[in-house]
Amino acid sequence: MRERYDLIIVGAGAAGNAVAKDIEGINALVIEKRSIIGEPAECAGLVSKKSLEILDLDIDDLDFVQNRIYGAYIHSPRGKTYHIGGDKLHAYAIDRAKFDRFMANIAKNRGIEYLLNTKVEEVFKENSRIIVKSTDKEFETNVVIGADGVESMVRKTFFDQEPDEILFGIGAEVEGIDVDPKSVHVFFGKKLTPDFFAWIIPINEKGSKARIGLCMSYPPSKSPKTLLHDLFNYPTTRHFLENTEITNITAGRIPLGYMKRSAADNVILIGDSAFQVKPLSGGGIYPIAEASRACVSTLNEAFEKNDFSERRLKKYHDRWSEKLKKEILFGLWIRKRYRNMEDNDIERFLSYLERRDILEIINRYGDIDHPSRLIFPLTKKIPTLISLLPKIAGLFV
Ligand SMILES: Cc1cc2nc3c(=O)[nH]c(=O)nc-3n(C[C@H](O)[C@H](O)[C@H](O)COP(=O)(O)OP(=O)(O)OC[C@H]3O[C@@H](n4cnc5c(N)ncnc54)[C@H](O)[C@@H]3O)c2cc1C
Numbered sequence: 001m002r003e004r005y006d007l008i009i010v011g012a013g014a015a016g017n018a019v020a021k022d023i024e025g026i027n028a029l030v031i032e033k034r035s036i037i038g039e040p041a042e043c044a045g046l047v048s049k050k051s052l053e054i055l056d057l058d059i060d061d062l063d064f065v066q067n068r069i070y071g072a073y074i075h076s077p078r079g080k081t082y083h084i085g086g087d088k089l090h091a092y093a094i095d096r097a098k099f100d101r102f103m104a105n106i107a108k109n110r111g112i113e114y115l116l117n118t119k120v121e122e123v124f125k126e127n128s129r130i131i132v133k134s135t136d137k138e139f140e141t142n143v144v145i146g147a148d149g150v151e152s153m154v155r156k157t158f159f160d161q162e163p164d165e166i167l168f169g170i171g172a173e174v175e176g177i178d179v180d181p182k183s184v185h186v187f188f189g190k191k192l193t194p195d196f197f198a199w200i201i202p203i204n205e206k207g208s209k210a211r212i213g214l215c216m217s218y219p220p221s222k223s224p225k226t227l228l229h230d231l232f233n234y235p236t237t238r239h240f241l242e243n244t245e246i247t248n249i250t251a252g253r254i255p256l257g258y259m260k261r262s263a264a265d266n267v268i269l270i271g272d273s274a275f276q277v278k279p280l281s282g283g284g285i286y287p288i289a290e291a292s293r294a295c296v297s298t299l300n301e302a303f304e305k306n307d308f309s310e311r312r313l314k315k316y317h318d319r320w321s322e323k324l325k326k327e328i329l330f331g332l333w334i335r336k337r338y339r340n341m342e343d344n345d346i347e348r349f350l351s352y353l354e355r356r357d358i359l360e361i362i363n364r365y366g367d368i369d370h371p372s373r374l375i376f377p378l379t380k381k382i383p384t385l386i387s388l389l390p391k392i393a394g395l396f397v
Contacts, residue, residue, distance in 0.1 A: 002131070002139060002140040003137065003138070003139050003140070004139070004140050004141070005027050005028060005029045005113075005139060005140075006026045006028060006141065006142050006143070006303065007026050007141060007142065007143050007144075007145065008028070008029050008031060008130070008132050008139055008143075008144050008145070009028065009029070009030040009031070009144075009147055010031055010120045010123070010132070010144065010146055010154055011030075011031075011032060011146070011271075012030050012034075012100065012104055012116070012147075013038075013100060013147060013149060013272075014096075014099070014100055014103070014284065014285055015147040015270040015272070015276075015284075015288045015292065016030055016032070016145065016148075016270075016271070017030070017037075017100055017107060018055060018103060018270075018288050018292035019145060019270060019292045019295050019296060019299075020103070020104070020107035020112045021107040021110065021112075022056075022293075022296045023300075024110075024300070025303070026299065028112050028113070029112075029113045029114075029115060030104070030115070031115045031118050031120055031132070031139075032115070032116050032117075032118065033118060033119040034116065034117070035116055036097075036116075037097075037100050037104050037116070038096060038099070038101050039097050040097075041095075041100075042169075042250055042251065042252030043250075043252070043284075044171050044201055044211050044213055045066070045093055045094045045095065045096045045099075045201065046069065046092075046201050046283070047091060047092055047283070047285045047286065048090065048091050048283075048368050050286065050289075050369055051285045051286040051289045051369070052092065052289075054286075054289035054290060055103070057103075059092075062102065063102070064094045064095045064098035064099040065092050065093075065094055066092075066093045066094060066095055066203045066204060067092065067181060067202055067203050067204060067205060068089055068091075068093075068182070069089070069090055069091040069093060069183065069184055069201070070085055070086050070087065070089055070090060070183060071084060071085030071087075071090070071182060072084050072085055072183055072184050072186055073180075073184070073185045074186050074188070074350060074353060075185060075237075076188060076236075076346065076350045076351075077188055077189035077190065077191075077192075077236070077343040078343070078347055079235060080347070082350060082353035082354070083183065084353065084359060084362050084363060084366065085183070085366065086182070086183070087363070090368060091184075093201050093202065093203045093211070118134045118135065118136075118137070119134060120132055120133070120134050120148070121133050121134060121135060122157075123144055123154055123157050124157065125265070125266065126140075128265075128266070128308075129141065129142065129266070130142070130144045130266045130267065132144060142266060142308050143266050143267070143268065143299065143302070144266065144267055145267075145268045146158075146267065146268070146269040146273045146274075149272045149273060150163075150254070150255045150272045150273070152269065152273030154269060154273060155269055155273045155274070158267045159259075159261060159262075159264065159269065161257070161261070162257075163257040163275050164256055164257035164275075164332065165217060165218075165255075165257065165335075166217070166218040166253050166254065166255055166256070167196065167216065167217060167218055167253065167254040167256060167282055168215065168216055168217070168219065168220045168251070168252075168253055168254075169213060169214070169215040169251065169252055169253070169282060170213055170214060170220075170224045170227050170228060171211055171212065171214075171249070171250045171251070172211070172212055172213065172228060172247075172248060173209065173210070173211055173212075173246070173247045174209070174210055174212055174244040174245060174246055174247065175208065175244065175245050175247055176208065176243055176244045176245050177200070177202075177207070177209065177240060177241070177244045178207060178208065179200060179202050179207040179210060179240060181202040181204065181205050182202075183202075184199060184200065184201045184202070185199065185200040185240065186199055187199070187200075187236050187237055188346050188350070189236065189343060189346075190343050191230075191234070192230060192231070192234045193216045193227075194216060194217075194339070195216055195217050195335070195339045196214065196216055196217075196282070197214065197215070198212070198213065198231055198234075199212065199214070200212050200240055212231060212237075212241065213250075214231055215254065218253055224249075224251050228246075254282045255272055255275045256275060256279045256331075256332065257275040257328075258328045258329055259274045259276075261317065262274040262316070262317045262320070263310055263313035263316050264310050264313070265308065265309055265310045265313075266313075268295060268298075268299075268313055268316055270288065270291050270292065270295055271287075271288050272284055274291070276288060276320070276324060276328075277328075278327060278328070278331055278369065279328060279332045279334075279335050280331040280334060280335065280371055281368065283368075283369075286368075287328075290320055290323040290324055291316075291323075293319075294315075294316050294319030294323070295316050298315045298316035298319065299316075301315070327369070327371070327372055330371070330372040331371070331372075355381075357381055358381055358382070361374065361377045361381060362374060364377075365377050
């Protein structure tokens, strides 16, 4: 016997839970292969203030928020340090596992069913319905949502696009560190990581606990153990990390690209499965917040009209693309250029942060979810950036 649901969400990560907590009047089931939602967390847990606002989470009663972040120290490859921000709240350091469970609990309290410890093995279309098969059960639904992460089985079944690039991230929690609790640290250097950056994110108000880590293109050129060893021994990071103790290690992959089609007849993709990630930071929570809004409004309309065709569900794709496409394309384009830069170029580029007028622009227009918004105001101050403008404008049309 097949159990029937209006909607089945595969995956109880941030994306699956964000949709589950906001749907109304839809008989829905979330299927998750892990036995505990959110564990193990593959995330550094830095989320913008705006992400939580879009997710409609009232910050005053959230037990997953660990720390408030107002600024960032940027470390150049040769050890120069610049500070940006500092005056207003930009982001939160969160306990990602608790965050996932918090959203799942809202959904459960609103009547959404969760089935844990159950891996979806197969998804296919039969007439105008979707059949979802797990190890020992079969389900039938109007719509399936693939919120099943980077290796999404739903994506591989119904769509023919893979990410342009995958990042590999390795991270750890450390105790006994001594950092300014209000700012994160970002470290550049081609020997530390050739095509990304490393980070320290203070996760308590004393600055004595932090999440540290780095990303690089997947597959990584070194073992996770060696990458962590390098992080502890690189000239600009090591003095922060000596005398600290690692309490937890995590690793994961992050898909980059722009998904040209994320809805098909009876199917929607969201989160990592649809590469909804900011390419310059690897952040997936803000895109998920925007995409889950688009998803919920499209689902409400589809159930109201009883129409689950691609034509109807494509509105979801158009809605999230309107919010995220520009930044994803911009980020991918900058990444390509960054990969070809040498430490000297990075050093020169970062030295603009010595200028008070540049810092003022960054502090005024800087938005961790929308880095492209800095380009136009900055070109007024840095004439060499003007030559890039036509190419950047070309991305957006
Ligand atoms: C090292 C690292 C650091 C990061 N740091 C940040 C950060 O600081 N800020 C930020 O915004 N983002 C960060 N990210 C990115 C962020 O973690 C992801 O974008 C986010 O987790 C994506 O959520 P998701 O729900 O789409 O996928 P996931 O969180 O991967 O959830 C997918 C869920 O689907 C389940 N699943 C998969 N297949 C099946 C199946 N067949 N059957 C049943 N269940 C299935 C999985 O078990 C999982 O629970 C980081 C990523 C990494 C790797």
